[in-house]
Amino acid sequence: MIENFKNEVNKGLESNPKTLPSKYFYDKKGDALFVEIMNLPEYYLTRCELDIFQNKTQELVDAFGVKPNTYFELIELGAGDGTKTKELLKLLDSENYSFDYFPIDISSNALGLLEQDLNKELPNVSVQTKQGDYFEILATLKDSKKPKIVLFLGSNIGNMTDDLAAKFIYNLGANLQAGDKLLLGVDLIKANEIVRPAYNDSKGITAKFNLNLLDRINNELDGDFNLNHFKHQPEYDKNEGIAKSFIESTIDQTVEIKAIGKTYKLAEGEKIHTEISRKYNDKLVEKIIANTDFNLEAKIQDNKGYFADYILTRH
Numbered sequence: 001m002i003e004n005f006k007n008e009v010n011k012g013l014e015s016n017p018k019t020l021p022s023k024y025f026y027d028k029k030g031d032a033l034f035v036e037i038m039n040l041p042e043y044y045l046t047r048c049e050l051d052i053f054q055n056k057t058q059e060l061v062d063a064f065g066v067k068p069n070t071y072f073e074l075i076e077l078g079a080g081d082g083t084k085t086k087e088l089l090k091l092l093d094s095e096n097y098s099f100d101y102f103p104i105d106i107s108s109n110a111l112g113l114l115e116q117d118l119n120k121e122l123p124n125v126s127v128q129t130k131q132g133d134y135f136e137i138l139a140t141l142k143d144s145k146k147p148k149i150v151l152f153l154g155s156n157i158g159n160m161t162d163d164l165a166a167k168f169i170y171n172l173g174a175n176l177q178a179g180d181k182l183l184l185g186v187d188l189i190k191a192n193e194i195v196r197p198a199y200n201d202s203k204g205i206t207a208k209f210n211l212n213l214l215d216r217i218n219n220e221l222d223g224d225f226n227l228n229h230f231k232h233q234p235e236y237d238k239n240e241g242i243a244k245s246f247i248e249s250t251i252d253q254t255v256e257i258k259a260i261g262k263t264y265k266l267a268e269g270e271k272i273h274t275e276i277s278r279k280y281n282d283k284l285v286e287k288i289i290a291n292t293d294f295n296l297e298a299k300i301q302d303n304k305g306y307f308a309d310y311i312l313t314r315h
Contacts, residue, residue: 002220006260009217013257013264013272020213020247022159022275027216033209040205042197045155046084048307049185053087056300060088063298063311064149064181071098072147077134078156079103082114085151089118093125100126104137138175148176153185155307158278165278166288173293173314182294182312189241189279190306199234199243199277207232210245210274222258229253233271241279246271285310 005024012019026034038046053060066072074092076085082103092099101118105111111129118127130137141148150172157165172182199206210232214225233248249266256263266272278284286296294312301308 002259006221009221009257010260010262018264018266018270018272020272020274022245024216025209025213025274027212030209030212030216033205033212036205037201037209040201040203042201044194044198044304044306045187048302048304049153049155049309050084050087051302051304052300052307052309053084055303057087057091059300060183060309060311061091063300064183066097066099066147066149068095068097070147072149073102073141073144074099074149074151075102075104075138075141076151076153077104078152078154079105079114080110082118084153086118086121089122089125093122100128102128102130102137102141104130104132104134106132135171135175138172142175142177145177148180150176150180150182151185152182153309155185155187155277157184158187158280159276160278161276162278162284162288166291169289169294169312170292176293176314178314180314181297182314184285184310184312186280186285186308186310187277188301188306188308189238189281192236192238194306195236195238195243195279196234199236199245200232204232206234210247213274214247217257221260224256226253241281241284243277243279244273245275245277246273248272280308 008021012021037043079085089101103111103114108131111131115127115129118125157168160168211227211230214223214227214230217223218225229249229251230247231250233246234243235246236243248271249268252266252268254263254265282299289296289312293314295315296310297313298311299308300311
């Protein structure tokens with residue numbers, strides 16, 4: 001893990017323009033900051049998808065096309081704390097659907113907490129946690145030949161370029177059978193004044209979250225980034241439909257990372273690109289799935305029309 005971290009940080013800081021992988025936002029401090037972000041009034045994404053799962057639960061189940069007496073596997077990629085999915089599980093449980101729930105996550109701690117929570121709240125639901133890589137675990141589940149519904153929530157697909165998103169969905173399809181479903185949660189393209197604050201909140205929590213990546217390099221790779229000489233710089237243009245996050249150097253400076261054994265020069269105003277968050281509409285979703293094994297079956301939106309859960313069927 002530490003070798004991968006070193007290699008990816010070095011590769012990113014030697015690139016032009018400079019980049020750092022957003023996956024390294026998430027250490028213990030980063031996890032806590034992101035929980036804070038999700039509860040901020042400006043960060044609408046989590047609330048909007050939760051609105052769908054709370055208030056349009058039956059519509060989701062109808063779109064899946066499953067019947068109470070027909071067994072299926074409900075698989076969630078990156079399950080986290082399962083807050084949204086719990087609303088779906090409650091309905092499936094109350095109507096006596098026959099299924100197993102397979103939450104997949106990289107964090108064994110998150111899975112343990114989720115399993116404990118569900119065993120307490122929904123003791124009749126069969127929970128089979130799976131830790132590790134999405135595709136490795138899907139490959140093991142593929143052999144069952146049972147009908148599958150895969151959940152990929154939170155607009156996590158938006159952290160990928162369109163080409164990578166298309167490959168990701170294609171690879172998902174390769175692990176599924178005809179008739180299996182994919183629920184793809186995406187943030188919709190909307191006005192600048194709604195999107196921008198979600199990535200640049202008034203309390204500065206998102207800035208701390210982004211700059212924590214430099215702190216992590218300092219702590220784990222013996223770097224000497226001075227966080228006072230950097231600032232969080234988000235950008236969003238509705239016409240492009242992509243929110244971008246940058247860490248910008250506020251002075252000319254040289255940074256050393258001892259674990260890598262290198263120094264890196266940054267000019268005043270030079271930006272390190274850390275993350276994208278693609279926003280979608282029907283046309284973009286259709287484009288991304290055009291060369292995959294999926295057809296678009298349904299689109300379910302929150303009450304504000306900010307977010308959508310697309311239901312795709314493997315053909």
